[in-house]
Amino acid sequence: xxxxxxxxxxxxxxxxxxxxxxxxxxxxxxxxxxxxxxxxxxxxxxxxxxxxxxxxxxxxxxxxxxxxxxxxxxxxxxxxxxxxxxxxxxxxxxxxxxxxxxxxxxxxxxxxxxxxxxxxxxxxxxxxxxxxxxxxxxxxxxxxxxxxxxxxxxxxxxxxxxxxxxxxxxxxxxxxxxxxxxxxxxxxxxxxxxxxxxxxxxxxxxxxxxxxxxxxxxxxxxxxxxxxxxxxxxxxxxxxxxxxxxxxxxxxxxxxxxxxxxxxxxxxxxxxxxxxxxxxxxxxxxxxxxxxxxxxxxxxxxxxxxxxxxxxxxxxxxxxxxxxxxxxxxxxxxxxxxxxxxxxxxxxxxxxxxxxxx
Amino acid sequence: xxxxxxxxxxxxxxxxxxxxxxxxxxxxxxxxxxxxxxxxxxxxxxxxxxxxxxxxxxxxxxxxxxxxxxxxxxxxxxxxxxxxxxxxxxxxxxxxxxxxxxxxxxxxxxxxxxxxxxxxxxxxxxxxxxxxxxxxxxxxxxxxxxxxxxxxxxxxxxxxxxxxxxxxxxxxxxxxxxxxxxxxxxxxxxxxxxxxxxxxxxxxxxxxxxxxxxxxxxxxxxxxxxxxxxxxxxxxxxxxxxxxxxxxxxxxxxxxxxxxxxxxxxxxxxxxxxxxxxxxxxxxxxxxxxxxxxxxxxxxxxxxxxxxxxxxxxxxxxxxxxxxxxxxxxxxxxxxxxxxxxxxxxxxxxxxxxxxxx
DNA sequence: GAATCATTTGAATCTTTAC
DNA sequence: GGTAAAGATTCAAATGATT
Numbered sequence: 001x002x003x004x005x006x007x008x009x010x011x012x013x014x015x016x017x018x019x020x021x022x023x024x025x026x027x028x029x030x031x032x033x034x035x036x037x038x039x040x041x042x043x044x045x046x047x048x049x050x051x052x053x054x055x056x057x058x059x060x061x062x063x064x065x066x067x068x069x070x071x072x073x074x075x076x077x078x079x080x081x082x083x084x085x086x087x088x089x090x091x092x093x094x095x096x097x098x099x100x101x102x103x104x105x106x107x108x109x110x111x112x113x114x115x116x117x118x119x120x121x122x123x124x125x126x127x128x129x130x131x132x133x134x135x136x137x138x139x140x141x142x143x144x145x146x147x148x149x150x151x152x153x154x155x156x157x158x159x160x161x162x163x164x165x166x167x168x169x170x171x172x173x174x175x176x177x178x179x180x181x182x183x184x185x186x187x188x189x190x191x192x193x194x195x196x197x198x199x200x201x202x203x204x205x206x207x208x209x210x211x212x213x214x215x216x217x218x219x220x221x222x223x224x225x226x227x228x229x230x231x232x233x234x235x236x237x238x239x240x241x242x243x244x245x246x247x248x249x250x251x252x253x254x255x256x257x258x259x260x261x262x263x264x265x266x267x268x269x270x271x272x273x274x275x276x277x278x279x280x281x282x283x284x285x286x287x288x289x290x291x292x293x294x295x296x297x298x299x300x301x302x303x304x305x306x307x308x309x310x311x312x313x314x315x316x317x318x319x320x321x322x323x324x325x326x327x328x329x330x331x332x333x334x335x336x337x338x339x340x341x342x343x344x345x346x347x348x349x350x351x352x353x354x355x356x357x358x
Numbered sequence: 359x360x361x362x363x364x365x366x367x368x369x370x371x372x373x374x375x376x377x378x379x380x381x382x383x384x385x386x387x388x389x390x391x392x393x394x395x396x397x398x399x400x401x402x403x404x405x406x407x408x409x410x411x412x413x414x415x416x417x418x419x420x421x422x423x424x425x426x427x428x429x430x431x432x433x434x435x436x437x438x439x440x441x442x443x444x445x446x447x448x449x450x451x452x453x454x455x456x457x458x459x460x461x462x463x464x465x466x467x468x469x470x471x472x473x474x475x476x477x478x479x480x481x482x483x484x485x486x487x488x489x490x491x492x493x494x495x496x497x498x499x500x501x502x503x504x505x506x507x508x509x510x511x512x513x514x515x516x517x518x519x520x521x522x523x524x525x526x527x528x529x530x531x532x533x534x535x536x537x538x539x540x541x542x543x544x545x546x547x548x549x550x551x552x553x554x555x556x557x558x559x560x561x562x563x564x565x566x567x568x569x570x571x572x573x574x575x576x577x578x579x580x581x582x583x584x585x586x587x588x589x590x591x592x593x594x595x596x597x598x599x600x601x602x603x604x605x606x607x608x609x610x611x612x613x614x615x616x617x618x619x620x621x622x623x624x625x626x627x628x629x630x631x632x633x634x635x636x637x638x639x640x641x642x643x644x645x646x647x648x649x650x651x652x653x654x655x656x657x658x659x660x661x662x663x664x665x666x667x668x669x670x671x672x673x674x675x676x677x678x679x680x681x682x683x684x685x686x687x688x689x690x691x692x693x694x695x696x697x698x699x700x701x702x703x704x705x706x707x708x709x710x711x712x713x714x715x716x
Numbered sequence: 717g718a719a720t721c722a723t724t725t726g727a728a729t730c731t732t733t734a735c
Numbered sequence: 736g737g738t739a740a741a742g743a744t745t746c747a748a749a750t751g752a753t754t
Contacts, residue, residue, distance in 0.1 A: 093471040097458025112488045113451040115473045117525050119714050127510040130470045133523035152485040154661035158632025161672055165491035167475050171714050194636035259642040259659040325405045329742050395729055403744045411727050481745040484730035530726055533749055547727050
């Protein structure tokens with residue numbers, strides 16, 4: 001079976017997900033309904049307050065229904081996730097704690113909880129509580145043992161070369177981005193594209209398949225299309241589906257795929273230190289220098305090992321030994337003499353070789 | 359029975375709470391074990407060791423054991439709470455979702471979840487996830503029908519006459535405030551007094567009784583005494599108790615809490631260039647132009663870096679490289695094409711984002 | 717003594733590949 | 736499956752050392 005890529009499946013998300021092949025999706029992003037147990041359900045039809053044991057039973061039954069629903073869709077999502085896939089859920093204090101506990105119970109492995117700080121939240125008009133100015137997202141891998149995609153360098157770049165933190169400050173979806181029909185908002189809880197931009201940039205690769213079980217008006221699909229990812233949406237409401245289709249059709253994908261690729265040291269090809277010798281960038285007998293004052297010295301041997309008066313081994317091993325450190329990256333630790341008083345890390349030689357590979 | 363006010367009860371918190379009269383306490387503040395379940399040792403890039411939390415009190419065999427423990431102490435706490443009392447719990451993603459779900463199951467009524475944004479969190483040294491830069495507190499009333507204390511105006515005053523939001527930006531407990539014994543921290547997870555200050559100012563009145571079931575080194579007691587509230591602590595570890603007693607003895611209550619309200623002024627928020635992309639003000643693949651004749655050209659990548667035929671990096675770095683200059687302010691150097699022959703500096707896009715923050 | 721630079725540290729579920 | 740080796744990786748703030 002081929003996946004219904006870049007389409008919206010009309011119907012209940014559990015049935016829809018169950019119709020897809022197992023281990024076929026790279027990412028699930030879910031914005032499920034918030035807990036329905038609020039307000040009126042605490043009142044009887046005659047408006048008297050529910051009290052005592054009845055109260056607890058009622059409430060338990062409400063939470064139980066929400067829990068059962070949550071468990072069901074999270075189970076279905078887990079089946080279709082690839083083993084190295086991941087899942088995001090967004091919610092508020094009404095539902096996110098139940099969602100989080102069930103995620104853990106099902107074996108998902110939490111990677112972060114992310115706080116979306118709203119720059120422009122709705123104030124608390126009655127002054128009864130703190131302004132509810134954030135929502136919470138949970139990001140988790142399929143299990144504690146599985147791998148997952150995290151474009152660390154992209155996130156760092158997006159944040160002016162500082163590690164991206166677990167709190168994200170972004171505005172609500174308003175203005176031209178907010179879908180309207182007949183002057184009213186099409187969907188009550190449309191999420192901003194900036195939020196999905198960061199989610200997809202962080203945890204997917206170009207070409208990945210992203211499934212959204214509660215597609216709504218298609219923010220996930222719109223951003224996925226823009227960023228060169230494939231999407232699958234599940235949605236029951238025909239009006240939302242129509243709005244999402246129209247919206248996504250207008251999205252222009254980024255034309256140049258090269259601007260989408262994450263650049264990470266981890267994904268670059270490995271270069272053995274021996275290659276540096278084979279290409280004559282260094283020669284057997286050359287000296288390498290380590291330490292802040294370049295006072296540690298080692299001699300390069302023809303087989304690519306280093307030797308000092310007492311140590312012998314790889315650039316990493318000898319680097320660790322001369323520093324008496326548990327570990328060492330020899331590429332950045334060792335320097336060669338490039339001029340009278342100029343030392344350069346041997347990593348530049350590796351870069352030279354890597355450049356030739358392109 | 360009279361309450362053991364302003365004392366530390368030595369022993370298990372559940373037994374201690376069960377020994378107190380029902381409906382006798384105005385507030386419970388709890389910093390329970392987080393159930394971190396850390397793996398092996400973790401080294402910083404400089405190879406120094408991170409002191410993790412591996413205390414016996416944070417070890418649980420599985421989620422079921424942690425849940426049973428959580429349910430037990432939350433039940434005991436609920437019995438001793440006055441009907442118009444409230445409870446706070448702090449935690450991280452390791453435990454807070456389980457705590458939150460159990461709170462709801464027991465009939466507590468959530469008022470807010472509060473995010474403590476750390477100004478100086480520990481980074482993610484291995485680049486595997488987002489920097490875990492926050493913890494979560496849940497504030498709840500005893501039930502949906504009960505009243506609770508919220509000093510709305512105090513909170514507004516604390517926040518420059520703006521409603522206090524659900525995200526609080528506060529530094530970790532370090533420096534002189536951090537209790538040390540023999541050069542090492544007395545308690546691995548001592549909370550900052552600023553956090554408790556805000557909690558107690560928000561949700562208690564002078565003279566109220568505040569119980570902390572996991573008293574540790576007594577931050578709750580210290581701030582309670584300072585603010586003219588009464589405290590009751592429960593703690594098992596004699597060393598923590600001794601440190602807390604000594605600490606609290608030194609606290610001088612303040613006559614007028616308003617003198618403590620000095621709150622750091624917010625500085626102009628830093629806007630990473632990546633935000634411009636996330637918000638769609640520029641798009642991946644767009645061209646930027648530098649130089650007086652706009653003859654330097656760079657392409658915007660999806661992660662917020664720029665790329666030319668030979669250079670790659672942040673707006674500042676690439677700006678410097680194309681000019682062969684030591685440094686460059688990319689915000690003013692780079693321009694985007696706003697019309698047929700019109701170029702505008704990308705700084706106007708930053709201004710646009712800043713305006714939304716106010 | 718002031719200024720500058722180097723070191724330390726904080727609730728952390730913290731690697732990947734080859735053999 | 737396990738073990739060993741390669742090699743990638745940190746931010747803010749306080750404290751201590753040096754000039």
